[in-house]
Amino acid sequence: xxVNNSATTTVQDAPRSALAVPAxxxxxxxxxxxxxxxxxxxxxxxxxxxxxxxxxxxxxxxxMAMFFVGGIYALLIRAEHFAPGGQLMNADQYNQAFTMHGxxxxxxxxxxxxxxxxxxxxxxxxxxxxxxxxPRLNLASWYVYMFGAAFAVYSLVTxxxxxxxxxxxxxxxxxxxxxxxxxxxxxILGFSSIFTGINFIVTVHKLRAPGMTWFKMPLMVWALYxxxxxxxLATPILGITLxxxxxxxxxxxxxxxxxxxGDPVLYQHFFWFYSHPAVYIMILPxxxxxSDLIATFSHRKIFGYKFVAFSSLAIALVSFIVWGHxxxxxxxxxxxxxxxxxxxxMVGIPSAIKVFNWTTTLYxxxxxxxxxxxxxxxxxxxxxxxxxxxxxxxxxxxxxxxxDTYFIVAHFHYVMVGGTVMAFVGGLHYWWPKMFGRMYNRTxxxxxWAFVFVGFNVTFFTQFILGSQGMPRRYxxxxxxxxxxxxxxxxxxxxxxxGFGLMAITLxxxxxxxxxxxxxxxxxxxxxxxxxxxxxxxxxxxxxxDVAHGPYDYDxxxxxxxxxxxxxxxxxxxxNA
Amino acid sequence: xxxxxxxxxxxxxxxxxxxYVQHHFHDATQQRxxxxxxxxxxxxxxxxxxxxxFAAYAIYHTWHPETFxxxxxxxxxxxGMLNTFVLITSSLTFALxxxxxxxxxxxVALYNLIATFVLAxxxxxxxxxxYAHKFHLGQLPGKYYTYTGLEETVNPHVFFSIYFMMTGxxxxxxxxxxxxxxxxxxxxxxxHFHSQYYNPVEVSGLYWHLVDLIWIFLFPLLYLIA
Numbered sequence: 001x002x003v004n005n006s007a008t009t010t011v012q013d014a015p016r017s018a019l020a021v022p023a024x025x026x027x028x029x030x031x032x033x034x035x036x037x038x039x040x041x042x043x044x045x046x047x048x049x050x051x052x053x054x055x056x057x058x059x060x061x062x063x064m065a066m067f068f069v070g071g072i073y074a075l076l077i078r079a080e081h082f083a084p085g086g087q088l089m090n091a092d093q094y095n096q097a098f099t100m101h102g103x104x105x106x107x108x109x110x111x112x113x114x115x116x117x118x119x120x121x122x123x124x125x126x127x128x129x130x131x132x133x134x135p136r137l138n139l140a141s142w143y144v145y146m147f148g149a150a151f152a153v154y155s156l157v158t159x160x161x162x163x164x165x166x167x168x169x170x171x172x173x174x175x176x177x178x179x180x181x182x183x184x185x186x187x188i189l190g191f192s193s194i195f196t197g198i199n200f201i202v203t204v205h206k207l208r209a210p211g212m213t214w215f216k217m218p219l220m221v222w223a224l225y226x227x228x229x230x231x232x233l234a235t236p237i238l239g240i241t242l243x244x245x246x247x248x249x250x251x252x253x254x255x256x257x258x259x260x261x262g263d264p265v266l267y268q269h270f271f272w273f274y275s276h277p278a279v280y281i282m283i284l285p286x287x288x289x290x291s292d293l294i295a296t297f298s299h300r301k302i303f304g305y306k307f308v309a310f311s312s313l314a315i316a317l318v319s320f321i322v323w324g325h326x327x328x329x330x331x332x333x334x335x336x337x338x339x340x341x342x343x344x345x346m347v348g349i350p351s352a353i354k355v356f357n358w359t360t361t362l363y364x365x366x367x368x369x370x371x372x373x374x375x376x377x378x379x380x381x382x383x384x385x386x387x388x389x390x391x392x393x394x395x396x397x398x399x400x401x402x403x404d405t406y407f408i409v410a411h412f413h414y415v416m417v418g419g420t421v422m423a424f425v426g427g428l429h430y431w432w433p434k435m436f437g438r439m440y441n442r443t444x445x446x447x448x449w450a451f452v453f454v455g456f457n458v459t460f461f462t463q464f465i466l467g468s469q470g471m472p473r474r475y476x477x478x479x480x481x482x483x484x485x486x487x488x489x490x491x492x493x494x495x496x497x498x499g500f501g502l503m504a505i506t507l508x509x510x511x512x513x514x515x516x517x518x519x520x521x522x523x524x525x526x527x528x529x530x531x532x533x534x535x536x537x538x539x540x541x542x543x544x545x546d547v548a549h550g551p552y553d554y555d556x557x558x559x560x561x562x563x564x565x566x567x568x569x570x571x572x573x574x575x576n577a
Numbered sequence: 578x579x580x581x582x583x584x585x586x587x588x589x590x591x592x593x594x595x596x597y598v599q600h601h602f603h604d605a606t607q608q609r610x611x612x613x614x615x616x617x618x619x620x621x622x623x624x625x626x627x628x629x630x631f632a633a634y635a636i637y638h639t640w641h642p643e644t645f646x647x648x649x650x651x652x653x654x655x656x657g658m659l660n661t662f663v664l665i666t667s668s669l670t671f672a673l674x675x676x677x678x679x680x681x682x683x684x685v686a687l688y689n690l691i692a693t694f695v696l697a698x699x700x701x702x703x704x705x706x707x708y709a710h711k712f713h714l715g716q717l718p719g720k721y722y723t724y725t726g727l728e729e730t731v732n733p734h735v736f737f738s739i740y741f742m743m744t745g746x747x748x749x750x751x752x753x754x755x756x757x758x759x760x761x762x763x764x765x766x767x768x769h770f771h772s773q774y775y776n777p778v779e780v781s782g783l784y785w786h787l788v789d790l791i792w793i794f795l796f797p798l799l800y801l802i803a
Binding site for chain 1: 599600601602607610611612614615618619621622623625626627628629630632633636637640641644718719720721731732734735738739741742746
C-alpha cells in the first residue's frame, strides 16, 4: 500500500479524529453518553423511541426471532428428507412446513433483514445525519411489521397455509388452510417495507452532511438507496396482487378464475412483477455490505467505485423487466419467453461488474482475515456459484429440464443464503462493535463461520446434483435412489444449524459481556467509525461531521485504530491483529 | 467570559430551532423539502398500487370489449359527472387553503378546509347511492352477480368486479383523506399552521390531488367507454 507524506499529515489531524473519542466513559467502560443507556430508560423508552439506532436494534430482535422460526422449519424439512416420505410428518404437514419456511424467510426475515436492521442503524451514521428523514414513520414501520407478523403467526398456529410462498392460484383460492391471514400478513409487511424505502430515499437525498457528495457516500448507502427504489416501486404491486387474491378468495370476483372469464396466469405475472425485483431487494443491500467489508479488510480503495455504485442502480432497473423467467413453462408467447431470457442474461453484467471489482480490490490489498471478511469472501465464492447457475436457468432449453427441480432450490439458496445471509451476518459481525461497543470472541465466531460455510455447501451443492438428476422441488417423498444425496444434504443442514446456533450465542454474549472496544476497531474510514463513538451517542455525532475524505481513501489516509484508553475492561489490542 | 465560550462549544445545537422544526433537520427549509419529497415518493407507490388495477382493467377490456361496452351502460354517467365536479372543486378548495396559509389568512384557510371536507363527504354520499342501487339490483362482482338485465352479454360480472375494486379502493382513499382533513382542520383551528409552517397541509394536499386525479381517470374508463 502506497503511503505518501501528505497522507501522514492527514492522520495526525488531531481535532477531527478526536471527534470519535468519547467525552467520558461509564462504569462499564462504555462511552457516555451512548444511545443504549442514555436515550431513556426502560422498555417503554424503547417502544416509543424515534432513534434510528434503537429502531434498528428492535428490528434486530424481532427479525432474528423470525429467522429462528423459519430456520426451525428448514431443519424440519431436511430432517423429513433423511429418508423417503413419512419420517416426521405426513404430506399435508410437509406442504405447510415448506410454505411456512418460504413465507417467513422471505417476507419476515430476508426482506427486512439488511435494510431494516443494519440499514436503519448505519445509513444516517454513514452520511453524517442525526436521524432518518421521518423518524416517526420509521417507528411506525416497526409496528406495522409487528402487526403483519401477528397475522403470519396467526396463520402458522391455526391452520398454516400450504400453497408455497408464491400463493399461486387457483390452489390458493381453494385450499382450506389459512391463506388469507398469511397473505394479509404479507400485504401489511409490504407497507413496513415501503415506509423504510421512502425514509431511505429522502434521507439520502436531503440529509447528507456538508461535503458528503453523492460520490463520497459509502457503497452501502448506494446499495440501500437502490434497494429503496425497488421497495418503493415494486412493493405496491405485491400489495394490490395479494389484495386481489384475498378478494378472489372472499368475494369470488373471478379475476383469476378461468371459468368466470379470468386468468390464473395473470396472477403469476402480477406476483413475479413484484417478487422478481424483491429478489434484488434481498441481494442488493448485501452487495453494499460486501463492498464496505472488502475495502475495509483489504485496506485498499475500492476498485471502480462508480461502476459498483451504478451497477446497483442498473440491477434495480433491469430487475423490473425479467419477471417472465419465472414463467417459462407457464404458457407465455414464444416471443415473450425469448425476450425475458435475453434480458435475464443482461442482469449478469452488472452483477459480474461487482464481483470483478471486489476481486480486483483484493488484489495487492493488505488483507486481514477478520470474521466479517471471512463472510465477505464466502459471499464472493457462493454468490458466484449462485449467479452463474442463474444464467443456466435463464437459458430456455436448460430451464425446461431444470424448472421446478432442486436445481432451482439450490440456485436461489446460493444467492439468498450464500449471498444475502452471508452478507447480512458479515455485516452484523462488522457493525456489532459499533452497535454495542463490545467485541465478540473471535475464535468462537470463526468456528461458527466454518460450520456455516461447510454446512451450507454440503446442503445446497448436493441439491444441484439432485435437481439435475430430476428430483422435483416441494415433493414430500422421493425414489429410493435419491436417499443418499438427500441424506447428505440433510446432514449439511444440521451442520449449518449448529453454526448459526453458535453464532447467535457468540454475538448475544458479546453484546452484554464482550471486551469493550474503541470507536474504530477495524481501522475503517467511513463516518460511523471515524466520527462516532462505539456505541454512538443518542444524536450520533457531537457535531455535524465535515467530510474531508472519501469512504475508501486508504491511499490518502491511514485510519486510526482506536482502543479505549484505560477503559478498565479487557486489554487493548487491535482487532485486526 | 464563560457565556461567550459556551455557545462555541455547542455550535451545532446553538442555532435556534423554532418548535415546528424537528431536531434532526438543519432548518425549516430542509424539513419542508424533505416532507414534500417524501410525499411525492409515497404518491409514486400509490400510482403503482392503482397501476395493478389499471393493468387488470386494460387486460380484461382487451379480452372482453363487448362485455365492457354493454355493462358500462348500467352506470349513470350523470352521477359520475356530478362526482367529478365535486372532487375537482374539493381540490380547488384544498389548494386555496394552502394559499391562504401562505399569506397568514388562517381563518379563510380553515373555511376552505371545511369546504373540502364537505365536498369529500358529498362525493361519498353520491357513491353510496350508486352502490346501494347496484346492490339492490344484484350488479355485483364475481359469484355474487345476480342481475338479469344483461342476458346477452358474456361474463358481465367481470366488469362489475373491476368496477367495484377500482371505485372501492378509490373510495377508501377518499375516506382516509377525509380523516386527514379532519386532523388538519383541528390543527388549523388550534393555530398550529402559519406562513412559516404549513407542511402537513401542503403534503396532504398533494395526496388529495392524486386521489382526485385517479378519479379523473376512473370516470371516463368506467362511465364513458361507449
